[in-house]
Amino acid sequence: MYIYINGKVLPMEEAVISPFDHGFMYGLGAFETFRTYNSFPYLIDEHMKRLHEALDELNINAVINTDHVIKMVRTLLQKNKLDDAYFRLNISAGNGDIGLQTDPYENPAVILFTKPLPQSIISAKELVLLKTVRNTPEGKQRLKSHHYLNSILGKRELKDPAGQEGVFLTEQGFISEGTVSNLFWYKDGTLFTPGLSTGILNGITRKWVLNASEKLNIPSETGNYKINELHDADEVFLTNSIQELVPVNRFEQKHFPGANGQLFQRLKAKYTEDTNNRRRTI
Numbered sequence: 001m002y003i004y005i006n007g008k009v010l011p012m013e014e015a016v017i018s019p020f021d022h023g024f025m026y027g028l029g030a031f032e033t034f035r036t037y038n039s040f041p042y043l044i045d046e047h048m049k050r051l052h053e054a055l056d057e058l059n060i061n062a063v064i065n066t067d068h069v070i071k072m073v074r075t076l077l078q079k080n081k082l083d084d085a086y087f088r089l090n091i092s093a094g095n096g097d098i099g100l101q102t103d104p105y106e107n108p109a110v111i112l113f114t115k116p117l118p119q120s121i122i123s124a125k126e127l128v129l130l131k132t133v134r135n136t137p138e139g140k141q142r143l144k145s146h147h148y149l150n151s152i153l154g155k156r157e158l159k160d161p162a163g164q165e166g167v168f169l170t171e172q173g174f175i176s177e178g179t180v181s182n183l184f185w186y187k188d189g190t191l192f193t194p195g196l197s198t199g200i201l202n203g204i205t206r207k208w209v210l211n212a213s214e215k216l217n218i219p220s221e222t223g224n225y226k227i228n229e230l231h232d233a234d235e236v237f238l239t240n241s242i243q244e245l246v247p248v249n250r251f252e253q254k255h256f257p258g259a260n261g262q263l264f265q266r267l268k269a270k271y272t273e274d275t276n277n278r279r280r281t282i
């Protein structure tokens with residue numbers, strides 16, 4: 001596979017970064033994952049906006065041009081002979097001395113990874129309550145950064161990672177998010193999802209669902225919720241930018257309609273319509 005790194009397209013085996021890169025030494029870096037539809041990166045403007053917000057907080061001076069990213073996406077699709085693919089745009093802080101740096105990082109490493117999309121279609125997943133507690137963000141909000149140990153610890157609890165997703169609770173016992181997903185449930189005509197106050201990542205597909213529900217005249221609420229809300233739900237589903245909308249068919253002893261849920265089918269149809277239109281923004 002070919003990837004893009006610091007202005008060059010190289011075979012992945014030839015790509016290297018310095019051991020003095022503070023993304024490696026201290027975890028100072030941010031990334032976005034997205035996928036293409038008809039060779040176009042869906043919701044790329046939203047991804048780029050969130051990326052630049054993270055870079056500002058990490059004190060990394062990098063202005064990544066969206067049109068350049070789109071061009072590199074198409075170049076990698078062509079070089080790798082793919083119609084559509086998974087992409088990860090990674091900005092690592094760049095080289096520095098051994099020791100913590102407070103000055104801005106002026107020469108970050110810019111890497112665009114790609115790989116084929118999963119071949120199997122995820123029909124539904126079982127939701128599992130994790131023993132691992134969701135850690136709080138290290139800054140004012142959760143970044144899509146290099147710090148992923150909490151999610152890895154959660155995923156290790158899953159007996160079947162392909163067919164299950166874990167749900168974290170906060171230290172206060174509120175529902176937060178999955179290991180790699182945001183969580184939604186539907187009850188008595190209203191759509192619910194944990195609020196940003198729980199320290200979750202403000203997922204791009206999460207934002208799409210909230211926006212789409214408004215357009216479809218589906219009432220929605222965000223806030224702090226206890227786990228019993230899931231036991232009482234009519235439908236539950238997960239979101240992320242690669243797997244899109246994934247229905248949940250079971251949580252503990254409660255079974256859900258999964259992909260047959262009426263709300264899920266409405267939102268999935270809307271998502272398919274939007275991706276077919278290759279819209280750049282929500």
